[in-house]
Amino acid sequence: MRKNTLFWGIVVTVIGITLLANSIGVLPQGWLNFFWAGLLIFAGLWFLIGPRLFKPNREEExxxxxxxxxxxxxxxxxxGAGRLSVRDGAGTGALLQGTFVGGVQPTAERLxxxxxxxxxxDNLVIVPGLLNTEGFSWDVRLTREIPLELKFEMGANEAQVxxxxxxxxxxxxxxxASSLVMMLPEQAGxxxxxxxxxxxxxRLRVPEGVAAHIEVSSGLMGIDVNTSRFPKRDGFYESDSYATAANRVDIFVEGGAASIQIL
Structure with missing residues (x-):
């Protein structure tokens, strides 16, 4: 059972039982004040002791x-937190192959x-004090054989894609709050x-020979675009050959206090 599920399961159950008992008059008057103090003490002890009792999974899957x-x-x-590496290299007939330290929950469907x-x-804990402090280390290899759509939802990690x-x-x-370096496709149309x-x-790297249209908006961002390849125009950056290029990318970036490089 995941640690955050166990913790909140215990907390919600205890609160529910206590409030029910108080509403039907089982508990003595004024006891509820002691209950809330005890609950805070329990939560504090859980945050201190929980990570030592429930060690994160460090086996490689x-x-x-x-x-x-x-x-x-x-x-x-x-x-979540940790390191993520994504690249090509899946074997013939394989969609995805990889090694995972810290745990992974895979699901696959066909439509x-x-x-x-x-x-x-796996064991993605969002309660402060119960985080997998060693983080997750994933090395994922994808197929070259078919077209792909990719979505990355990341926390405080370091990603090389x-x-x-x-x-x-x-x-x-x-x-x-992550660090991402991504090399974009060179022959994906x-x-x-x-x-x-x-x-x-x-940091996004556009391969040589690939044209790009780039739009960046909002936030206190530090923006560094290679304007020798992608000249700045009226509110965007775009390669001179964008309209006729066989391989091109459309890049849209929205962010807060971020550092953005497009090279």
Whole structure:
């Protein structure tokens, strides 16, 4: 059982029983004040002792998902604190292969010729004091054989994503206080990239020979765009060859106090 589920399950059950007992007059008058004080003490002890009683899973798991006739795939990464590496390199007939330290909860569904995969961090604890302090370490290899759509939902992590040789049509990134380096596809035709970030460091690399249209909006962002490749125009940046390029990317970035590099 996940630690946050156990903790909140105990808390809600105890509160419910206590309020019920108080409402039917089972508890002596004034006892409820002592209950709230005791509950706070219990919560404090749980935050202090819980991480020592429930050690995070540090064993390495492997995952191998076959294509099984899929002609396209949508893959969602729900990663917490730690390190994430995504690249090509899945074996023939495999959609996704990888190693996972800290745990992973994979789900896979088929909708016609579309394979939908969700990789969720195991034991993802959101209660302060119960965090998996060592973080998650994922190394994921994807197929080159079919077109992909990728979504990344990340916390305070360090992500290295190399999509150079992959056929990725759509990329969505939602990230908080993280560091992301992403190499975009070089021969995927049209790729759409949307990044929503908080206090993050984001570096996007556009391969040589790939044209780009770039829009950046809002926040206290530090923006560094290679204007020799992507000249600044009226509210956006765009390659001179964008309209006729065989391979191109549309990049949209929205963020807060972020550092953005597009090279």
């Amino acid at each position: 492997t995952l191998d998902l076959p294509l099984e006739g899929a002609r396209r795939a949508s893959i969602r990464f729900n990663h 016609g010729d579309l394979a939908e995969v969700h990789l969720k961090a 190399d999509l150079t040789h992959l056929k990725v049509a759509d990329i969505k990134v939602e990230t908080g 049209m790729t759409r990239v949307k990044v929503e970030c908080g206090a993050a460091s984001v």
